[in-house]
Each structure stands twice: as structure tokens, then as C-alpha cells.
Amino acid sequence: MAKLKFIKKLAVFTGGSSLELTVTKQLGPVATSADVASTGTDDAHFSDKKLTPGPAMKPLNPANSYSILWQGAFVKDGSATLTVRVLDATGKVLTTKVVSVAGQAGDVFFRIILVP
């Protein structure tokens, strides 16, 4: 929680935006993780624990492009939903993307989302 506040403060200080990831699940169990790849050097990895209930956050550098690789696996049938939000320095939501995956027991998956 303290880290989250720090990232928000950092975003205000740098005037940059930040990325917020949240995962919700139904049935399962289902577990996921998310990797944020940057064309710069500010990659990030978020575990299932950080994504659910979330939000997991990282500051974005406007000079870089980012993509998110979200992967997961289903112990039993269920679904998982990743909500990606980009916030500006004041906390205003600039964009929101919602990606849902329904899977059966034993399934694995990945999705790649380009950060706008």
C-alpha cells in the first residue's frame, strides 16, 4: 500500500502516467502473472498475489513503449479478467482495457496487451 502511494506521488512529481493492473477471477482455481516489457529498462513482473485483488502499479516513462504479457493456468474450469488502466499524474483514468479469459481444467494461456 505504501509502495502504491509512493508510485502515485512519483507520477505526480515526474508528471508522468502510471499503469494499474487488476485481476478478478471466477470459479477455478486459476492463477495468473503479468510481465510488463519496456523498450527502455523499466521492466516489471507482477505475481498472482500482487494482481489479485490488486491493483498492481508501475510508473510509465513517456519515452518508452510497453507491452504486457499476461499468462495463467486453470486448475478447474473458470475465468479470469485483467483490467489495465493508465492513469495520469493526478490519478485521472486515461484509458481502460479489459481482457477476459475463460478456460477449462488444465488449460494454460497468454495474452499480450499493448499499453496505449
Add this chain to the structure above:
Amino acid sequence: MKLRLIFAFFPLVFAVPSLAQVDPCTSPQPADPMTLDDYILTLTTTVSDKFNAANKSNATAATDTKNELASRANGDGNTNNRLDLLKKAFLALDLGQVDEKDGNLVFNFNPDTLNSLTIGQFSPRITVHKAMIFMPLEKKIETLPESVQQSRKDTLTKGIGDLDDVEASIRWTLAFGTPRTGLQEVATDIFDSVSNNNQKVRDQLNHDVAQGAQDITNALGSPSKPIMIATVCASPATKTILDNLTKEIQTTGTQSLTELKKALDGTLFFKLADLIDGQPRFSANGSFRRRNNAAGPDERSFEFRFDMGSVSYWGLKRFAASRQSGTINPAIVDQYFKDKSGSAPNFSISVDYVKTSDFSILLPVDATEFQQPSSRKISAVATGGLYFGGGRAHRLELKANYDDITDDPTRQNRFVSTLSWVEKLNPTLTQALGGSDLTVTLVYANKPEFRGEVNHDLGLRAGLKWSIGGTTTK
């Protein structure tokens, strides 16, 4: 009638845009233009779906992604029959999954709103059976002179439509406890350790996609966002980047999934499902099968079932409580599975009721009437198993069966029970005897005529049977 109307309206809902093309620059452009973001997201969906379909033993053509099917439904404008249209519409509307088995189409609905931990899980399904001549009717035709048999069958078959044998059913399952919630934390712990250790391939892929998107943006100058696929395809330079990205996502994406699956297979992650399946649970299945023309009579059935596995979430909780302070973690799950390796496979009891309506139809040409009166069937089955002596080499299996079927003297008030001792043979004996299991079965029936053939008589109603079974490959 209502069922037929529902199916008749499915084909009217085809204004669904196509989504997934492997090469967006050569495929027909969808009505709704696609963005670069959507293309990459959809491509990863397709790669994942294909990977999972290939990993399932019962994978069929029906496991193609819903997007691909929707694309074809929208794109080619030609469909073979109503069933094909129904399948595509069902998938395009995201109502659930469609499976094809032995020529039957099974539409599994996914109503998340009907799932609850307290009232149970409801699974509605519609099965469109491959319609064919009702078996007793076919047998009746086979008693006619051989010269007319085929023409009678052909005439009756022509009169059967592809929706003349449709079954609607709903299954209800109630498991005790909250194993999904309880095991989510364990699943998370296992998954997090695996995902932390298998990063190289997916990091490469993720960076290549981020860089590729950046390169496309740079090559286009200052493109308006979002970047449209049509814009990317219009420039040879950006099209090449897109083609490379597509290949990369397909090959490295599949490799990444293979690594993830393999890494998880090496853990207890997927085995956690046994703890959920093994929870004591009730299930009920009700169905109505409507048949028209020569396809046969209508049928209603109801099944009630109770199951309990050898390992369960409750068992795990008790085990954890006896070992630690009730904490369930991956290490405790591992110990529990090892500890229970020699326990009973499962226990189940089920009661089945089937009511078949009366059926009559005029045979073609000679107008002879085929009639079959209504009937009912009640059956109950109880099964249980037990490993003994440590390990999995020696097993006892109990099965008790009761049937009462109208107009079937061989299955009226019939009770048969068997107790089997199954012994795993060593490799030398397996090779010599041509099977890996020796089974000795004690049979008891309530009437002598129900006992069947035995190797050794123990009276009129009981006997002993033995056999060698299993495989010889292990």
C-alpha cells in the same frame, strides 16, 4: 416447438465482425476495422486456444477458436446446413463451448450467474444428436423381405431432419465445503514460484512485441492513435514488421505455453483438481430428449448421484490440522498426496430413472404400423474401491447394481453385486500371461438367471470368476 424456434432464430444473428486472421493484410477486411492492439491480443488468444486444443485428447475441429469460426461465418457467406450455422452463431455470441462427438453436437452453456457456492453449479446443455432411424424400427425393417429393406430405410431417412433428435438437459452439482476458495491460495503459491522461474522465453517475446510496436510507430512517423491494421499493411516496411511479429507470437508464444505447461505439470498445480473432484458431492441431471419422425420416441430422464473421492479438500484440511496449525500450503498438499497414495479410489452411488413415450409410425409403401408402447427404467448403482497392503498393488472393488425395466424380463427386479480382488502383476508375469492385472470376482445375484457365467459355482446365485486384464506395455 419452443426449442425448434430458438434454434431457428440462431442463424439470424450473423452481423458479428470477424476478429482473427493470421495475416490481416491478405484476409478479407472485416466490416469493423481492426487496430494493431486488437490484432495482437486476438492472435495471442488464437495461439493459446490452439495450444490447449492440441493438448486435449478429444480435440476436434470444433475446438477451433470462436473467433475463427465467427470469422468464417461472417466471411464466406456459405454454410452447409442449419447445424453449421447454429454452431457458428453459438460461438460468435459467446454463449459457451461447442463439442463434436460421434457426429453429435453438444452446446454447453456458460451461465456464470447460475453458479453459486451455496446453491451449487448449474450446467445447461443442448445436444443435437445425429438423427437416424430409431433402432427397434430399423430392426423391424430388417425382418421385411431383403429386396425392400433398403428402399424403406432410405425413405424414412429422407424424412428425418437434422434437428429431429434434440436433447435439452441441465446438470446440478453441489460440492460440500469451499475447496475452490481454499485451494486458490495454494494454486497461487505454486504458480508464482513457477512463473518466477520460467521467464526467459516470454520476456523475449514480450520485448519483441513492445519493440515491434515501437518500430511500427516510428516508421509511420506520427500516426494517429489507435494505429489501424490497414495503415500498417499499407506500408511495406511496417507490414514486414507486422509479419515478423505474427510469426514470433505464433512460435515463441507456443514455446512459452509449452514451457509453462511443462513446469506446472512438474508441480501439484493441476493435481489440486483431484481435491475438488474428491469432495463429497451431490449431482442431479435432468433431460428431455425430443425426437420426431422416424428418429424415435421422446424420452425423459433423471439421475441422482453421490460421489466421494479418496483425496479431498476436507481430507487435506484434516491432514493439515493434524500436522501443523491447520495451514494449507504446497508442502502440506505434497505430503497429503503421498500419504493418501494407498487409499480408496472413490465411492459413488447413483439412481437413474428413464421414461420413454409410446411411439408409432407408418412404414412407407405398405403402410404397416410400427408401434412401441411407453416404458420406464429404474436403475441404481453403487461402487467403491479400496487399496490394501500399502501401495497400489492390491485393490478391492465393490459394485452393486439394481435394475427394473418395463417389459424386459431379464432386467426386472434384477440385483447383481460383485466384489473383485485386483492384483497388479509383476513385469515377468505380465509378459507371460499377457496382462498386467489378475482379477478374481465374487458374484451374487438375487435370482439364479441373473448371475451369469462363472468359472466356479458357489451355489445357484453365487460364483467365482477370474481373468487377466490390463495392458502389457508397462
